[in-house]
Amino acid sequence: MNRNIKKVAVLGSGVMGSRIACHFANIGVEVLLLDIVPRELLPAEESKGLTLQSPAVRNRIVNQSLDTALKTNPSPIYSKSYVSRITTGNFEDNMKEIASCDWVIEVVVERLDIKKKVFDQVEEHRKAGTLITSNTSGIPIHLMAEGRSADFKANFCGTHFFNPPRYLELFEIIPTADTDVAVVDFLTHFGDKMLGKTVVLCKDTPAFIGNRIGVYSMLALTHLVEKLDLSVEEVDKYTGPAMGHPKSATFRTADVVGLDTLVNVANGLDQNAPNDEAKGVFQLPAYINKMVENKWLGEKTKQGFYKKEKDDKGNSVILSLDLKSLSYKEQEKVKSATLEATKPVDDIRKRMKVYEGGTDKAATLFRAMHYPLFEYVSNRVPEITEEFYRIDDAMRAGFGWELGPFEVWDALGVRETIAKIQTEEKRLPGQRGEVAAWVHDMLAAGCETFYKVIDGVKNFYDIASKSYAPIPGAEDLIVLDHIRDEHTVWKNSGVTITDLGDGVINCEFHTKMNTIGGDVIQGLNKAIDLAEQQYKGLVITNEGKNFSAGANIGMIFMMAVEQDYDELNMAVKMFQNTAMRIRYSSIPVVVAPFQLTLGGGCEFSMHADFVQLHAETYMGLVEFGVGVIPGGGGSKEFALRASDEYQPDQIVQNTLKERFLTIGQAKVSTSAVEAAELGYLQEGKYAITMNRKRLLADAKAKVLELANAGYVQPAARKDIKVLGNQGLGIVYVGASSMRAGNYISDHDKKISEKLGWVMCGGNLSAPTEVSEQYLLDLERKAFLELCAERKTLERIQHMLTKGKPLRN
Known part of the structure; x- marks a missing residue:
């Protein structure tokens, strides 16, 4: 059947649900966002004379959740105008409206009994053929489908977004044995082209792919801290951008995600993956358990591995946790010869080789975390996926790694790294120093790398055929x-x-x-x-x-x-x-x-x-931030576009003002x-x-x-209408009033007047049509005049040395 997703129902408006709803609104889809009905009135509602039957009360939870999401920074939605695409409601009054939806996404609390109750309602109201998916990150997908109708089962699977859904690219699809293949194909296509995601097909195994490997990697580091006598700030320095990981590295990421979330996934893996040879990694170190006991869960509790405080002078300082004493202390500067050696190496693959070859603590950690990781991911094939490249896709898209583990392994050399894995002394729980047999088979087949580019298309080693095959879809890129x-x-x-x-x-x-x-x-x-x-x-x-x-x-x-x-x-x-x-x-x-x-x-x-x-x-x-105006045609171009927008009987200065402020406020x-x-x-x-x-x-x-x-x-334009003194008067008055109100500095006022002079075409007695070259010459003259100003040079120097604008 041909599917066309015009309307989506999102059931559950918490952190994930509200943001998933926003991302569907981003792509132009109409969204029905539902949540539970409150059981008690708030004092403010009572004072207004509202009751539990009042619509404002019945939709309070969903409306508050959406409002909270829209206030977050960075925003989950592309434009404020897109919020109108989201309609809110509740499970009791509005569940029947899912009959008009093409896709129903369940995002309620992570409890199987509650999810099943929600699916009872979905089964009652959905139309045949409607897609039904769950955004669960831990509950087996097949358990949610038990007892459902054949049509429900055929159209049901897991679709796991990573948080925040707008920004993280990973979109895991987890079908059951009953899921129609056409449904999987459709969701793969839709996730890729419409949602803009890296789509990873997963087996219905604990934590799927992203969290299985990502949480293993993070928890491995919590054990290595003790083995290698590392501090919190050392780990985050060593496992950040130099290693091809995000700036938040390891412990800052844990603080952002929430230590309780990490622990819940770890405990779930410990309980639900009994045959995992490295399950000892999922058993938490004592200091993690103590942090959870103390409710030091990260940003949500204002302290975790890091804590922000005020010093004696009232300045904010960020302290780090001493993992031995479990007390907070000033952060120490971390120096590493290996990190210094990696700085000039832009090519991430070549940088990995430099990192591995160091002799200090950073390099020791690199080897101690990667060698067991390579062993671990090789053993997850075919348990969690038949194709190893999906693991790399998941780690890049869900955890922000520049290279997935198999790509790093390629960069270090597959054959030579196996010998190092066998001799590595700093082993983690369950690590045996031996990779999966299929990797040895790959080398025996004459394939020395996991990936190979053939005729411009990325290929992967196909275990079944023992040869290289194109990654599906790579030929379109x-x-x-x-x-x-x-x-x-x-x-x-x-x-x-x-x-x-x-x-x-x-x-x-x-x-x-x-x-x-x-x-x-x-x-x-x-x-x-x-x-x-x-x-x-x-x-x-x-x-x-x-x-x-x-x-x-x-x-x-x-x-x-x-x-x-x-x-x-x-x-x-x-x-x-x-x-x-x-x-x-x-x-x-x-x-x-x-x-x-x-x-x-x-x-x-x-x-x-x-x-x-x-x-x-x-x-x-x-450009205002460094004390100049746009000098590469930007000022000219906004004058041109304002001219094209002028309408008869319109106050043309208003159009000019909008364009002027966009540059003047460096929007x-x-x-x-x-x-x-x-x-x-x-x-x-x-x-x-x-x-x-x-x-x-x-x-x-x-x-x-x-x-x-x-x-x-x-043909170059010669018909650009500029306002001359008629527009300059507005610009100068506006700049003067902003200066008088102390909203801008004297130098800001001077830059504003220069910009206005260009956009109005200079000192012209009446509105005039001019050429692009005329405006470019004015733009360049104003730019050069500002470059001769001491305050402009101070701004440029500050940007070069501090990386942020100076207001002087």
């Missing part, structure tokens, strides 16, 4: 790492241009934070030259953590300090000219941004023929949707890709669509 070596067209120190096939090339930045300096500008112009000469079109994107943090302000600072204004003028002009080439080249240019897209990265996006952006794109013109979008709302994207000239892995393929497809439709080079 374009991964620069997999094609760069063989298909590089041109490169310099900051850019690589790669042939994507079908007449499309990609220009990729690879500077620090993908900042834009002379090498990137050169590379972009070279890419446009090549595309105009030999190809159908150009994509601009990369596979870094962020699309671009903007212009290289270190370069700007150096030229400004040395008062080399001719050189600075030339650099800014080159930046502007590059933005204009992106817009006015003879071939279609699609920019595909994601994550941080600031300053120049935003300006290049604003000048593209089309922007194919990831849903999680944080876009903004933030950064919290999603791709909000980027459009802030005016960084134009209607009909952008599309959102939910799954980051599909972004480059989608961008390439758009280039081909534009080229095949008969792309025509646009």
Whole structure:
């Protein structure tokens, strides 16, 4: 049957339920969010004369839960306007409305008896063929299906989102023996393309895949702390970004998740996985049990492995827990020769080899945690999954690891690491020093790695056939790492241009934070030259953590300090000219941004023929923070867009004001949707890709669509209406009143006036139509004048040294 998910019911509005509801609203689905009816009135409700039959009371729990979710930061929803897609209700009055839903997701408390009661109601009201799934993280899925109708069982499985559902990519699907294969296929497709998730098919085993391996890994570290005499801050320093793990590392992550949650999963694994050879790892060290007893559970109880306090001067300080005395102390600085050695190694795979080869405590911990992990994950195949790559997918998508355990093993060398596992002395409970037989079979079959890229497609070692096979779906993706070596067209120190096939090339930045300096500008112009000469079109994107943090302000600072204004003028002009080439080249240019897209990265996006952006794109013109205005065409572009929005009989200053404030307040979008709302994207000239892995393929497809439709080079604009003094008066009055109210500094006022001067077209006596080049020249002049200001240089220096803006 063809399925179309138009409306979803989410049963249970707690932390997970309310946020799952928000994410479905994000993708345009109508949501019915239900929860229980309160049994008692609150004093405030009694004082208003309400009763238990009042709708406001009956829906209090669900409404409060949704309200709490919407107030969290980061937000679970792309845009406040999307909240209207969520309708709230309760199990008693509104359960019958699930008859209009295409998918019912149960997210109630983790008790089988309660879940079964909820499913009794679902069975009564759902229409045949409706999907029913449970978001449980621990209860066996097959137990929930017992006693249900054949249609219920065929359409039922587990769908486990990780928290927070908007941001964590892992989406585990856990079918039962009765689940229709077509249901699994549909959910896999929907999770990938619509929800933007990494979909991992799991067996119905304790904690499924993500938590089984993730909790094992975290608990292994709690045992190694004692074995290796490590402190809390040492573990978090060693197991953070240097190792390819999130900044929160191990113990900070435990504080965020909640120690009680970690303990509950550990106890469940200890009880429900009796044949797990490493189950001793799930038996908690004494200090963990004592912390739980003391209710030191992390952020929810204001203390865990870390505790925030005020010092004698009233400043906030974060203390760490001494695991021997169980008292809090000042954090100690952690130094490591191994970590220092890893810093210059950007390639995560090469960094793993450097990390493993160290001789200090950090390297000892690396080996002591990874060797038993490799043994453990090899033994989980085929218990929790038939295909080992799903374990790597789960750890990357659910726990934020850059590499999954098998990928790390590949980086270290499979064959040589097996010998080290056999001789490792710091063993964990259940570790025997021997990996699963299938790994030895793999090596015997002549396959030296778990993964292998063949013709640009990532393959994995297939245990059944003892040969490599493409990872399902990999052929639909374009991964620069997999094609760069063989298909590089041109490169310099900051850019690589790669042939994507079908007449499309990609220009990729690879500077620090993908900042834009002379090498990137050169590379972009070279890419446009090549595309105009030999190809159908150009994509601009990369596979870094962020699309671009903007212009290289270190370069700007150096030229400004040395008062080399001719050189600075030339650099800014080159930046502007590059933005204009992106817009006015003879071939279609699609920019595909994601994550941080600031300053120049935003300006290049604003000048593209089309922007194919990831849903999680944080876009903004933030130049005010370093004391200047957007100088790469951003100020000009907002003047142009304001001009296009002016309507007859409209107070045009209001339109200008909105555009002005977006730059003046350095507004950064919290999603791709909000980027459009802030005016960084134009209607009909952008599309959102939910799954980051599909972004480059989608961008390439758009280039081909534009080229095949008969792309025509646009003409530069000469009809931009600027308001001159009519608009400047509003800008100056507004800046003066903000300064008088002490909302901005004198320098902020000066920057505001410079921006207004550009956006209004300078000192013109009446509204006038001007060209883009006219505005670019004004923009560049204002930018250079601000770079000559001492306070601007102070702001740039502060950003370079402290990493945050200075208000002076």
